[in-house]
Amino acid sequence: xxxxxxxxxxxxxxxxxxxxxxxxxxxxxxxxxxxxxxxxxxxxxxxxxxxxxxxxxxxxxxxxxxxxxxxxxxxxxxxxxxxxxxxxxxxxxxxxxxxxxxxxxxxxxxxxxxxxxxxxxxxxxxxxxxxxxxxxxxxxxxxxxxxxxxxxxxxxxxxxxxxxxxxxxxxxxxxxxxxxxxxxxxxxxxxxxxxxxxxxxxxxxxxxxxxxxxxxxxxxxxxxxxxxxxxxxxxxxxxxxxxxxxxxxxxxxxxxxxxxxxxxxxxxxxxxxxxxxxxxxxxxxxxxxxxxxxxxxxxxxxxxxxxxxxxxxxxxxxxxxxxxxxxxxxxxxxxxxxxxxxxxxxxxxxxxxxxxxxxxxxxxxxxxxxxxxxxxxxxxxxxxxxxxxxxxxxxxxxxxxxxxxxxxxxxxxxxxxxxxxxxxxxxxxxxxxxxxxxxxxxxxxxxxxxxxxxxxxxxxxxxxxxxxxxxxxxxxxxxxxxxxxxxxxxxxxx
Amino acid sequence: xxxxxxxxxxxxxxxxxxxxxxxxxxxxxxxxxxxxxxxxxxxxxxxxxxxxxxxxxxxxxxxxxxxxxxxxxxxxxxxxxxxxxxxxxxxxxxxxxxxxxxxxxxxxxxxxxxxxxxxxxxxxxxxxxxxxxxxxxxxxxxxxxxxxxxxxxxxxxxxxxxxxxxxxxxxxxxxxxxxxxxxxxxxxxxxxxxxxxxxxxxxxxxxxxxxxxxxxxxxxxxxxxxxxxxxxxxxxxxxxxxxxxxxxxxxxxxxxxxxxxxxxxxxxxxxxxxxxxxxxxxxxxxxxxxxxxxxxxxxxxxx
Numbered sequence: 001x002x003x004x005x006x007x008x009x010x011x012x013x014x015x016x017x018x019x020x021x022x023x024x025x026x027x028x029x030x031x032x033x034x035x036x037x038x039x040x041x042x043x044x045x046x047x048x049x050x051x052x053x054x055x056x057x058x059x060x061x062x063x064x065x066x067x068x069x070x071x072x073x074x075x076x077x078x079x080x081x082x083x084x085x086x087x088x089x090x091x092x093x094x095x096x097x098x099x100x101x102x103x104x105x106x107x108x109x110x111x112x113x114x115x116x117x118x119x120x121x122x123x124x125x126x127x128x129x130x131x132x133x134x135x136x137x138x139x140x141x142x143x144x145x146x147x148x149x150x151x152x153x154x155x156x157x158x159x160x161x162x163x164x165x166x167x168x169x170x171x172x173x174x175x176x177x178x179x180x181x182x183x184x185x186x187x188x189x190x191x192x193x194x195x196x197x198x199x200x201x202x203x204x205x206x207x208x209x210x211x212x213x214x215x216x217x218x219x220x221x222x223x224x225x226x227x228x229x230x231x232x233x234x235x236x237x238x239x240x241x242x243x244x245x246x247x248x249x250x251x252x253x254x255x256x257x258x259x260x261x262x263x264x265x266x267x268x269x270x271x272x273x274x275x276x277x278x279x280x281x282x283x284x285x286x287x288x289x290x291x292x293x294x295x296x297x298x299x300x301x302x303x304x305x306x307x308x309x310x311x312x313x314x315x316x317x318x319x320x321x322x323x324x325x326x327x328x329x330x331x332x333x334x335x336x337x338x339x340x341x342x343x344x345x346x347x348x349x350x351x352x353x354x355x356x357x358x359x360x361x362x363x364x365x366x367x368x369x370x371x372x373x374x375x376x377x378x379x380x381x382x383x384x385x386x387x388x389x390x391x392x393x394x395x396x397x398x399x400x401x402x403x404x405x406x407x408x409x410x411x412x413x414x415x416x417x418x419x420x421x422x423x424x425x426x427x428x429x430x431x432x433x434x435x436x437x438x439x440x441x442x443x444x445x446x447x448x449x450x451x452x453x454x455x456x457x458x459x460x461x462x463x464x465x466x467x468x469x470x471x472x473x474x475x476x477x478x479x480x481x482x483x484x485x486x487x488x489x490x491x492x493x494x
Numbered sequence: 495x496x497x498x499x500x501x502x503x504x505x506x507x508x509x510x511x512x513x514x515x516x517x518x519x520x521x522x523x524x525x526x527x528x529x530x531x532x533x534x535x536x537x538x539x540x541x542x543x544x545x546x547x548x549x550x551x552x553x554x555x556x557x558x559x560x561x562x563x564x565x566x567x568x569x570x571x572x573x574x575x576x577x578x579x580x581x582x583x584x585x586x587x588x589x590x591x592x593x594x595x596x597x598x599x600x601x602x603x604x605x606x607x608x609x610x611x612x613x614x615x616x617x618x619x620x621x622x623x624x625x626x627x628x629x630x631x632x633x634x635x636x637x638x639x640x641x642x643x644x645x646x647x648x649x650x651x652x653x654x655x656x657x658x659x660x661x662x663x664x665x666x667x668x669x670x671x672x673x674x675x676x677x678x679x680x681x682x683x684x685x686x687x688x689x690x691x692x693x694x695x696x697x698x699x700x701x702x703x704x705x706x707x708x709x710x711x712x713x714x715x716x717x718x719x720x721x722x723x724x725x726x727x728x729x730x731x732x733x734x735x736x737x738x739x740x741x742x743x744x745x746x747x748x749x750x751x752x753x754x755x756x757x758x759x760x761x762x763x764x765x766x767x768x769x770x771x772x773x774x775x776x777x778x779x780x781x782x783x784x785x786x787x788x789x790x791x792x793x794x795x796x797x
Contacts, residue, residue: 008761008762008764008765008768009761011764011768012691012694012761012764015687015691016502016504016691016695017502018502018503019500019501019502019503019506020502020503020506020507090640090655090656090658091640092636092639092640093632093639093640093682093683094633094639095632095633095683095685097685097687101503102503102685102688104683116660117660119660119662120660120661120662123662123663124662124663124664231499231500234499236499244513244516244517244520245516245519245520247546247548247549248549249548249549249550253548253549255548255549257516257545257546258513258516259509259512259513259664264497264499286547286548287544287547288543288544288547294497296497296499298501298506298509298510298513299501299505299509300508300509300510300512300513300516300545302547313520337660349669351665351667352665353665354517354520406663407663407664410662410663410665411665412660412662412665412667414667414669419667419669419670419671420659421659421660421661421662421667424660424662
């Protein structure tokens with residue numbers, strides 16, 4: 001009995017140290033994607049028996065698999081509407097773990113009209129599994145999925161050549177598909193691609209290496225997933241700390257809460273606040289457990305500074321020698337996610353990190369044909385269309401190119417009327433038009449307007465409410481504790 | 495100097511959840527954290543305390559009391575909220591309660607609709623909350639596996655699974671019109687094992703009902719129901735036997751089946767979980783009311 005307790009404790013101690021791999025699967029209904037996921041879940045022994053019993057019941061009623069076979073896909077298609085249509089209509093998240101790692105699978109559909117779901121499911125993925133049917137090889141849809149994966153900046157790709165049982169596990173067929181695919185990925189600049197010959201239905205090379213592919217030199221798919229290194233995928237070079245929430249439990253404590261978007265910060269490091277450019281040093285990195293000597297992405301922390309600097313949500317703390325782009329104009333890839341087509345006359349809300357601002361799409365540079373990856377002349381985008389645009393924001397934002405830094409290069413556009421997430425963007429580069437910076441941002445000079453000091457707080461509160469709406473108004477007011485010798489003026493940028 | 499720059503899966507999940515909780519506090523006017531007193535709620539509440547340490551959590555905790563909860567749950571709730579300085583709101587559908595609605599007389603569906611779903615919707619309307627945290631996990635149930643972390647609800651609190659907002663990276667769309675709201679699930683990516691592991695590592699207090707003990711039980715429709723108070727129908731009273739049981743989930747006592755168990759520590763619970771043949775929601779009577787029943791309940795506004 002004592003021994004047994006030690007065993008489970010040892011198990012939990014080991015489990016505690018596992019890391020997390022988020023993966024995306026893409027393929028059509030016919031490629032056996034849901035079957036592959038079902039197999040990974042089933043064979044890694046994480047399916048509970050009663051879920052299996054429910055499955056057998058459902059299989060008899062609506063299953064698409066042959067008589068007497070378990071339809072693994074039913075495990076995944078949770079929603080009633082989908083079952084009736086026989087397809088997965090949205091992103092479904094699945095969880096399993098092995099002795100090496102924990103996994104989150106985002107299962108997304110392959111149909112063209114559901115590009116937006118694949119984009120949704122893939123945005124946080126470390127790795128993408130793209131399925132092809134061994135009988136058809138690389139098809140238009142494969143190209144589309146691969147383009148989307150490269151657009152999202154997913155670092156590792158697995159090509160799962162499925163249904164090898166239907167081509168007699170032919171090495172020739174596999175090699176031909178593999179070479180065709182590698183030509184495609186090298187064209188897109190994707191470096192880490194690994195190909196596997198599989199039969200998800202019969203389990204070949206999924207969890208164990210199959211004796212039916214003696215010519216295949218690689219490991220099984222699961223062994224690969226368990227060991228692929230992902231710890232170098234995060235940007236640990238450029239410290240970016242978007243302030244999410246300002247914590248003021250008492251007058252002596254002003255903490256800036258947020259998630260480290262990228263990079264590392266240590267106690268004592270010199271930092272600068274954007275956009276005020278005020279410098280200070282990190283006094284403490286505070287957490288519930290106590291102070292940390294350093295923190296890194298993607299930790300959620302609270303920073304206190306040596307000096308009293310006014311920093312609000314939406315502003316950013318960085319290192320003085322490593323600044324992001326600071327501006328209001330940029331060129332970006334954009335994926336249209338809304339049934340309602342793009343309207344360039346509209347002012348959208350742009351949410352970037354913790355910063356929300358009004359924004360307009362000034363120009364469509366080009367649209368991409370996701371099947372051929374050709375650039376087409378720019379027209380307004382419709383649902384699931386992708387292309388390159390130029391955007392102007394009302395407030396200054398602090399950004400990097402998505403390719404260098406996902407966390408500070410990504411944004412969403414929200415329709416101001418419907419509140420839908422209309423589009424999502426991956427920033428390419430800043431544009432050099434910032435010379436008239438802020439000329440069109442209204443400014444309230446409280447002293448000049450003759451407004452009494454007793455109203456300042458109310459006005460600031462009202463401005464903060466407006467800032468939440470994405471409207472930027474600069475307030476000019478004397479510092480609340482003026483130094484008699486040199487009256488200090490503070491420009492609050494809320 | 496060398497830095498360890500890797501997070502374990504639990505540290506990564508914790509960071510993600512804290513980020514979600516802070517985002518809601520920053521972007522909504524009037525959020526609330528729904529508290530079921532279960533193990534997942536206990537983890538969520540601790541994450542909220544962590545998110546705002548050393549300050550106080552800037553939103554209240556709300557429990558929808560169906561009036562049929564285990565007595566130990568209510569004691570635990572009141573003690574925890576007091577000890578940790580939470581502003582606790584308790585709401586019930588008193589109209590239905592006074593009319594005598596209960597699971598034994600009205601069945602699980604009517605009871606759940608009135609004492610849980612309606613009570614919750616009335617409470618959300620009463621306080622005009624624009625965001626409500628829930629402790630649901632995606633690995634619990636199939637329809638939950640597809641729900642967003644920020645899950646939009648229309649003015650009738652309904653979920654439309656076919657029309658969910660795209661949700662990318664860690665950028666959450668929190669914009670709603672008046673009357674609409676967002677349900678927020680900070681534990682979306684946690685699994686049952688992650689929850690237990692976290693409770694173990696962080697020493698998070700949980701209701702003692704999760705641990706095995708001799709309890710008075712009666713078998714109803716294949717479920718082991720604990721006779722928690724004197725509202726058990728009289729004809730069932732002679733059938734009560736003391737059994738060594740624990741609960742894998744907590745809800746209304748007549749609707750929550752116990753499992754026979756000797757697990758008295760978290761390690762033993764996990765061990766039992768790893769070797770068990772039933773997933774946790776099988777002890778919930780309401781999931782089996784009708785086909786796709788959880789999805790139906792979610793559409794209607796239940797979590």
